[in-house]
Amino acid sequence: MFDIDNYFQDFMKNEKIFKDRDVLRPEFVPSNIFIFGKPGTGKTAVVNHVSERLNYQCRNSCIQESKWIFLNCQQVNTEYRILARICSELDPNDPIPIAGWPIDVIFDKLIEKLDSFVEGNCFLILDEIDILVKNQKNSHNILYNLARINSKLKKAKVNLIGISNVVNFKSFLDPRVLSSLGEEEIIFPAYNAMELAAILQQRAEIAFSLNALEEDVIPLCAALAAKEHGDARKALDLLRKAGELAERRNLLTVSNKQVYFAHDDIEKDKMQEYCEALPLQSKTILLSIYHMQKYRGDRTIITGDVYNAYSEIATMIPGLNKLTQRRVSELIRELDLSGMVNARVKSNGRYGRTKFIKLNIPLEDTSKYLMSENRLNEYINYRPICVQQQTTRLQGKKYKQIL
DNA sequence: GATCCACAGGAAATTAAGGGTC
């Protein structure tokens, strides 16, 4: 098995092929790395572990420790915030305000702080870097500038480590960024059932009492997780949830039955959690789809129908501005991506091209989730006027009902 | 084959909010 501590020690002892490999690079930069892999395959955990062990070995060998800065691009997701956060991590006594400064001023400040506070290498870990690239038009600027920042530094050296859940993430990158950033790449494959079982076994020995798990519980959790996603975090969640269910029912052992119950519960919990966290506008759109499906049964629901119902309800809710159809269409797409609704674009000939929408979760569950929003409570049983019409469109011309 | 419908969805513009400098 690979031992990271031995690797570092051997590396320090052995005769080296390179005297100074940096000389062969433009601007003498250390390698930047991309790490790819599906969620829960241990990418972030490995980087954390390597950072700890590397600094431990540096301390033992009396070598200057490296500075490691971890940023999750889901939370720190703009050019300004990334630069500001790095500056604040380097010098907590002189934080950059959360807004107000021009980008170039913060970038100059960052260079100054890197040279003042970092003696050797500084590793910048951009976790979920794909989110930054997808959401920010000018994300290429910051990646390009960070990748080439070494040319402006006098003392410090910056190494970028990008971590992404999207394997084809590089295809979204500007070629200039790619050539500066994508020097080395490591791919983490999804765990298979045997690997997941080994991880679960290791954790279960610590988490559960002796003989608390029936023999086939861990293989079943591992098999379900491997079949669906290969995500170790989710496999551990499944095992924990199964244990909690057994505990709640005062059982002495966890059996397969609890694993299957836990599996169903996790799916429901996920939907409920997502629904409760939605902004009021999205909840109102979901409520409109709920009404259309409840009162129209199997008849097709299209964007125009949902917008009519939404418009009716939105004007009744105090403090809620009515959005445009363009925005509502976008929010329907987000609900589709979340799995709460199914919205497929289809052409209906001379009746136009639109989204055909239906709820992906049972009506009673949708109603339960929406009831948690006080401002929508009184509209759960409301019947929008537009659902009583036999025409698809109410505004402008009328057309026959799409079947 | 041309026309038509009801949007889809990309891109740019606008607005509001939070903060800075001078």
Next chain:
DNA sequence: GACCCTTAATTTCCTGTGGATC
């Protein structure tokens, strides 16, 4: 206080789509 910065949400404008109908 005027003016500058950024971000996020939303609107406006526009072109594209694709299959039924003419």
